[in-house]
Amino acid sequence: MSSSDLPRPPITTQRSRFGERLILKGLLLCALLSIASTTAIVMVLGKESALFFQHVPLSDFLFGTEWHPVLNPPRFGVLPLVCGTFLIVAGAGLVALPIGLGTAIYLGEYASQRTRDIIKPVLEVLAGIPTVVYGYLALTLITPMIRAVFQNTGVFNAASAAIVVGIMILPMVASLCDDAIRAVPDGLRQGAHALGTTNFEVSTRVVVPAALSGIIASFVLAISRAIGETMAVTLAAGATPKLTLNPLESIQTMTAFIVQLSLGDTPNGTIEYQTIFAVGALLFVITLVMNVIAGRVLRRFREVYE
Amino acid sequence: MVDILGRQHAAEARGTRSAPILATRGVTISYGDSTAIRDITLEIPEQKITAIIGPSGCGKSTLLRSFNRMNDLIPSVHHTGEILYHGQDIYARGVDPVELRRQIGMVFQKPNPFPKSILKNVTWAPALHGYRGSLMQLAEESLQRVALWDEVKDRLSQSAMGLSGGQQQRLCIARAIAMQPDVLLMDEPCSALDPVSTSRIEDLLFELKSRFTILIVTHNMQQASRVSDYTVFLDRGSMVEFDVTDKIFTQPGEQRTADYVMGRFG
Numbered sequence: 324m325s326s327s328d329l330p331r332p333p334i335t336t337q338r339s340r341f342g343e344r345l346i347l348k349g350l351l352l353c354a355l356l357s358i359a360s361t362t363a364i365v366m367v368l369g370k371e372s373a374l375f376f377q378h379v380p381l382s383d384f385l386f387g388t389e390w391h392p393v394l395n396p397p398r399f400g401v402l403p404l405v406c407g408t409f410l411i412v413a414g415a416g417l418v419a420l421p422i423g424l425g426t427a428i429y430l431g432e433y434a435s436q437r438t439r440d441i442i443k444p445v446l447e448v449l450a451g452i453p454t455v456v457y458g459y460l461a462l463t464l465i466t467p468m469i470r471a472v473f474q475n476t477g478v479f480n481a482a483s484a485a486i487v488v489g490i491m492i493l494p495m496v497a498s499l500c501d502d503a504i505r506a507v508p509d510g511l512r513q514g515a516h517a518l519g520t521t522n523f524e525v526s527t528r529v530v531v532p533a534a535l536s537g538i539i540a541s542f543v544l545a546i547s548r549a550i551g552e553t554m555a556v557t558l559a560a561g562a563t564p565k566l567t568l569n570p571l572e573s574i575q576t577m578t579a580f581i582v583q584l585s586l587g588d589t590p591n592g593t594i595e596y597q598t599i600f601a602v603g604a605l606l607f608v609i610t611l612v613m614n615v616i617a618g619r620v621l622r623r624f625r626e627v628y629e
Numbered sequence: 630m631v632d633i634l635g636r637q638h639a640a641e642a643r644g645t646r647s648a649p650i651l652a653t654r655g656v657t658i659s660y661g662d663s664t665a666i667r668d669i670t671l672e673i674p675e676q677k678i679t680a681i682i683g684p685s686g687c688g689k690s691t692l693l694r695s696f697n698r699m700n701d702l703i704p705s706v707h708h709t710g711e712i713l714y715h716g717q718d719i720y721a722r723g724v725d726p727v728e729l730r731r732q733i734g735m736v737f738q739k740p741n742p743f744p745k746s747i748l749k750n751v752t753w754a755p756a757l758h759g760y761r762g763s764l765m766q767l768a769e770e771s772l773q774r775v776a777l778w779d780e781v782k783d784r785l786s787q788s789a790m791g792l793s794g795g796q797q798q799r800l801c802i803a804r805a806i807a808m809q810p811d812v813l814l815m816d817e818p819c820s821a822l823d824p825v826s827t828s829r830i831e832d833l834l835f836e837l838k839s840r841f842t843i844l845i846v847t848h849n850m851q852q853a854s855r856v857s858d859y860t861v862f863l864d865r866g867s868m869v870e871f872d873v874t875d876k877i878f879t880q881p882g883e884q885r886t887a888d889y890v891m892g893r894f895g
Contacts, residue, residue: 435704510741514801516702518754518808519731528757533744 368607371600378594384601390564390575392584392598399598401605403564407481407574411556414485414570415492415549420542422489423496424531427538430497431504432512432526450494458558461487466559473571479561482570487555492545499544503537504530540621547613551606553578577602649713650675650812650842651696651733656710658691658700665691667866668710673812673859678834678843680857680874682850684889687863689846690738693814696844697733698726714812731758734805734841738817740797742789742804747781750789750800751807758808771807775799775833795826802833806841813837815845819852831856850890854878862886 376384379399387400426446430439466483470476507530515525531538561573562583575583581599589596649672656669666688673679681689691700698719700706712719719729742750751771752764760767768785772778777799781792789800798818805813819827834843834856847853853860853874860877862870862885870877870886881887888894 510737510739511743514741517730517735519727520754521727524757529743
């Protein structure tokens with residue numbers, strides 16, 4: 324090899340690297356696309372909700388306890404829908420959070436590699452099932468089971484929907500908690516074991532607290548997913564906007580209401596049409612807040628071990 | 630060869646050395662198919678500092694971790710031979726590794742304080758085990774013994790993660806001695822520390838010697854010669870020599886030991 328083998332153009336070359344700039348632009352476009360779609364969603368939601376709030380005062384919407392926008396006279400109090408969503412989220416959380424965390428602790432701290440190799444893919448399959456299937460699971464399996472125990476349960480009820488939504492978000496909780504638990508440095512476990520503590524003490528008193536921010540973040544994300552869940556609750560929970568905390572009654576969630584009204588032939592530009600967007604905007608704000616909280620909590624978690 | 634040394638050592642033990650608190654008899658430990666240490670027989674004298682030296686990968690840590698059964702936590706590890714603590718086989722039926730580890734404490738290469746408060750780091754395990762005295766007093770004594778008390782007494786409730794590396798390592802030693810163990814196993818406790826922190830911890834070892842039997846793995850020759858009473862030299866999983874530290878460093882019985890301590894290999 325002589326020094327002349329490799330061309331050495333002067334360093335002041337003006338050659339424009341056209342291909343490189345093209346790729347750069349292309350990549351930027353990809354990034355902008357998601358920003359553009361978010362902006363578009365916010366704008367549409369904002370515009371239609373603004374029209375809605377010209378007719379209905381914000382306080383009536385947020386604090387009203389009656390919701391029947393298509394009856395005469397219409398009532399636009401969103402609380403029954405929020406309450407319905409809350410019932411589903413609370414029930415789903417009761418199912419998914421403890422079981423998900425328990426699964427993650429088992430996978431991270433106790434399971435052999437072979438067991439992990441079986442359970443992990445099964446959880447992923449669970450996460451990949453279309454939500455409409457969960458809806459039918461609720462109607463055909465869970466509801467009859469609940470009705471066998473509580474005879475006066477309706478065919479459509481919040482409990483059944485909450486349970487399937489719980490099963491639906493379970494893989495997410497388990498998988499994110501598992502990530503958080505696996506991110507705990509092994510040195511901490513060893514340090515705790517070396518002090519003569521049992522496996523259980525090590526995992527519950529050292530590992531889980533050390534992974535707590537990640538665990539909480541996973542809870543928040545899962546709950547925000549439960550809030551936005553639509554298909555299963557539309558099928559299983561019914562369409563009765565009701566301000567109740569009884570999970571055996573039929574209720575309606577915010578998402579289920581949006582589906583119900585979208586399926587009907589609600590004319591564009593009417594107040595009924597605009598309610599969809601008002602409820603959608605509220606849903607958007609709630610999940611956004613949840614995701615921001617989750618992000619904050621996660622950021623704190625990273626700081627600990629850096 | 631090792632056997633001859635072993636017998637020499639046993640003979641010496643009857644004379645000047647104190648009784649062994651830990652011993653191994655023909656211990657071989659493997660990770661899956663690869664053997665980490667091979668047929669090691671030795672006796673660790675009580676209330677002395679014994680250094681384990683040898684080139685990287687010679688099995689120093691594996692040997693150290695066998696004494697409190699920390700190797701149990703790695704699924705692929707298996708062993709043959711006997712490991713004795715006060716003459717009792719620690720792998721005998723009915724021996725609970727959790728109880729064993731309360732009596733044989735350990736300090737790790739990388740400081741690993743819990744992400745809890747400084748106070749909690751020291752009192753966590755004793756509280757869990759139902760310590761009857763005052764936890765605050767225990768924490769103060771333990772922290773004082775590692776010369777950390779004055780530095781942290783005003784911020785005991787702050788997170789231990791905010792301490793410097795050297796402080797964290799001293800906290801980990803305090804955490805270990807708060808359990809009032811018989812033996813302290815130290816796996817290269819200074820390798821992640823700066824020279825100042827290192828010398829503080831070495832000073833500390835002399836202090837601790839009166840209360841504990843200390844086994845320290847180190848790849849730092851000077852450290853081994855400075856702090857230890859006895860030295861074990863391992864090479865490629867086998868014990869080459871085990872003797873009084875002065876002898877290992879001034880007139881080793883084996884050419885390999887001489888080459889290693891003089892820095893000619895490893």
